[in-house]
Amino acid sequence: MTGLRQFRYVIAGSGFFGATIAERIATVLGAPVLVLERRHHLGGNSHSEIDPETGIEYHRYGSHLFHTSNAEVWSWIRRFSDFTHYRHRVLTRHKGRMYTMPINLMTLNRFFDLDLTPAQAAGFVGELTAREAVTQPRNLEEKAVSQIGRALYDAFIRGYTAKQWETDPRTLPAETIKRLPVRLNYNDFYFSDLYEGLPAAGYHAIFDRIFADRRITALCDCDFFDVRDQLNPEALIVYTGPIDRYFGYRCGELGWRTLDFEIERPPVADFQGAAVVNYPDPDVRWTRIHEFRHLHPERRYRNDVTLIMREYSRFAGRGDEPYYPIDTRADAGRYAEYARLAEAESRVIFGGRLGTYRYLDMHQAIAAALRTFETKIAPHAAQFAA
Numbered sequence: 001m002t003g004l005r006q007f008r009y010v011i012a013g014s015g016f017f018g019a020t021i022a023e024r025i026a027t028v029l030g031a032p033v034l035v036l037e038r039r040h041h042l043g044g045n046s047h048s049e050i051d052p053e054t055g056i057e058y059h060r061y062g063s064h065l066f067h068t069s070n071a072e073v074w075s076w077i078r079r080f081s082d083f084t085h086y087r088h089r090v091l092t093r094h095k096g097r098m099y100t101m102p103i104n105l106m107t108l109n110r111f112f113d114l115d116l117t118p119a120q121a122a123g124f125v126g127e128l129t130a131r132e133a134v135t136q137p138r139n140l141e142e143k144a145v146s147q148i149g150r151a152l153y154d155a156f157i158r159g160y161t162a163k164q165w166e167t168d169p170r171t172l173p174a175e176t177i178k179r180l181p182v183r184l185n186y187n188d189f190y191f192s193d194l195y196e197g198l199p200a201a202g203y204h205a206i207f208d209r210i211f212a213d214r215r216i217t218a219l220c221d222c223d224f225f226d227v228r229d230q231l232n233p234e235a236l237i238v239y240t241g242p243i244d245r246y247f248g249y250r251c252g253e254l255g256w257r258t259l260d261f262e263i264e265r266p267p268v269a270d271f272q273g274a275a276v277v278n279y280p281d282p283d284v285r286w287t288r289i290h291e292f293r294h295l296h297p298e299r300r301y302r303n304d305v306t307l308i309m310r311e312y313s314r315f316a317g318r319g320d321e322p323y324y325p326i327d328t329r330a331d332a333g334r335y336a337e338y339a340r341l342a343e344a345e346s347r348v349i350f351g352g353r354l355g356t357y358r359y360l361d362m363h364q365a366i367a368a369a370l371r372t373f374e375t376k377i378a379p380h381a382a383q384f385a386a
Contacts, residue, residue: 004034004227004230004231004232005230005231005232006032006232007032007033007034007217007231007232007235008031008032008232008234008235008236009025009031009032009033009034009235009236009238009377010033010034010035010036010231010232010235010236010237010238011033011034011035011036011237011238011240012036012224012237012238012239012240012241013035013036013037013044013224013239013240013241013352013354014035014037014042014043014044014207014211014218015043015044015045015046015240015352015353015365016043016044016046016362016365016366016369017240017351017352017353017355017360017365017366017368017369018035018044018238018240018351018352018369019035019042019043019207019210019211020076020365020366020369020370020373021238021351021369021372021373021377022035022210022211022216022218023210023213023216024369024370024373024377025215025373025377026213026215026216027213028373028378029377029378029381030215031215031381032215032216032217033215033216033217034217034219034231035211035216035217035218035219036219036222036223036224036227037218037219037220037221037222038221038222038223038224038241039220039221040220040221041204041220042207042208042211042218042220043203043204043206043207044240045061045062045064045321045323046059046061046064046203046207046362047059047060047061047203047204047207048060048064048202048203048204049202049204050202051265051307053265053305053307054265054301054302054305054306054307055301055302056292056293056301056306056307057202057292057295057296057299058263058290058292058307058309059203059290059292060261061259061261061321061323062259062261062290062309062311063275063276063290063292063295064203064362065086065088065190065191065196065198066083066196066197066198066199066362066363067088067191067193067195067196067361067363068193068194068195068196068363068367069193069194069195070363070367071194071195072367072370073363073366073367073370074194074195076366076370077206077366080199080205080206080209080210081199081200081201081205081206081209082199082200082201083197083198083199083200084197084198084199084200084296084298085197086196086197086198086295086296086297087189087191087196088189088190088191088196088275088276089188089189089190089274089275090102090190090274090275090276090277090278091272091274091276091277091278092156092160092277092278092279092280093277093278093279093281094155094156094280094281095155095281097110098277099111099156100188101156101188101190101278102180102181102182102183102188102190103148103152103156103180103181103182103183104182104183104184104185104186104187104188105118105121105183105184105185105186106186106188108121108124108125111151111152111155112124112151118184118185119184121184122184125148125149125182125184128148128149128150128151128152129145129146129147129148129149131149131150132145132146132149132150134146137174138174139169139170139171139172139173139174140161140169140170140172140173140174140176140177141153141158141169141170141172142170142174143174143177144157144158144169144177144180147179147180147182148180148182155280156278156280157169157180157280158280159280159281159282160278160279160280160287162282163280163282163285163287163313164257164287164313165257165313165326166257166313166314166315173328173329198295198296224239224241225245234347235347236347236348236349236377236380237347237348237349238348238349238351238372238377239348239349239350239351239355240350240351240352240353240354240355241354241355242254242322242354242355243335243338243339243342243350243354243355243356243357244334244338246348246350246355247338247341250341251334251337251338251341252334253318253334254325254326254331254334254335254338254357255315255316255325255326255327255328255330255331256315256316256320256322256323256324256325256326257313257314257315257316257322257323257324257325257326258313258314258315258316258317258320258321258322258323259311259312259313259314259321259323260311260312260313260314261309261310261311261312262286262309262310262312263307263308263309264307264308264309264310265305265306265307265308266305266306266308267304267305268304268305268306269302269303269304269306270291270293270306271289271291271306271308272289272291272308273294274291274294275290275291275292275294275295276288276289276290276291277289277291285312286310286311286312287311287312287313288310288311289308289309289310289311290308290309290311291306291307291308291309292307292309293306293307322353322354323359324359325353325357325358325359327357331357335357338357349372349376349377351368351369351372352365352368353365356368
């Protein structure tokens with residue numbers, strides 16, 4: 001492959017972190033930038049596409065819902081797309097009945113067959129948690145029951161967590177979860193950020209518009225490691241791939257969870273009545289079902305067919321797409337070693353989920369990229385120009 005040596009800025013990966021960096025280099029610095037994407041499409045896990053059989057836009061790697069309270073991030077992404085007013089709701093199906101999530105007053109009343117007011121619900125949840133008498137949670141289960149009580153934990157958290165992590169929740173550290181939200185009103189919106197919506201023309205359109213800049217050269221089906229020796233040795237590289245792979249796994253492999261997806265096209269107008277339904281019961285193999293037509297109620301899709309996607313969770317191998325860092329104590333120790341190696345790389349910046357071993361939502365990846373550009377890339381460019 002010729003011409004790669006001309007670029008002084010190279011980005012490995014075209015997800016939101018890499019795409020944001022590329023856009024900033026092109027528009028703020030006015031410099032040519034090379035983006036290398038090992039998949040056959042741009043956009044990383046945020047990629048969406050139109051299903052040719054149904055005409056429904058679906059998210060290839062599971063439903064991606066855009067939400068943020070960061071005005072800078074919201075302003076940046078809206079340069080590339082109008083956004084709908086979509087507000088995300090999630091249902092969970094437990095023992096043949098549907099409940100709203102996160103846990104709210106409707107969930108409590110339906111599950112316990114009560115008719116509590118918000119004030120009564122506060123006392124009721126307090127009684128549930130007091131029964132457990134857990135003051136210093138030692139694992140995920142103890143932390144969860146200390147926050148929502150045993151009955152709600154058993155119904156909505158225990159089975160889902162066991163499937164998501166493929167292990168007994170009692171073996172997971174308490175810090176795996178932060179705070180399980182319990183709303184004492186009927187608010188069933190999943191997120192509470194200031195800004196929320198979905199790109200009107202789809203995520204694929206956002207990436208098409210970003211990478212349409214003539215100063216950005218984006219190559220798909222091109223693995224960074226396959227062309228590494230052909231790059232300019234003086235180039236500044238932004239690497240968003242697995243940090244352990246970059247260093248040849250010399251400190252050991254980092255643990256990740258991956259997801260498998262199974263697509264089906266039922267011949268009905270509406271399969272489940274919602275965009276996402278969780279399945280916490282252990283006798284159901286999948287963790288949730290996505291039905292993408294509900295993400296865009298403003299569109300007029302066909303009424304004789306829909307598209308659903310069942311989601312399954314398992315441990316990731318080297319050939320799998322990593323999604324969630326397992327982050328055991330051993331993983332944290334290994335990553336600390338890799339972070340020290342990364343600091344010694346004078347011309348490589350590590351970013352994104354895989355490069356920093358952190359799960360980042362889309363808005364967090366964009367925010368991190370904007371900060372990285374301002375604090376590391378722009379100063380580098382000024383130094384280079386001088």
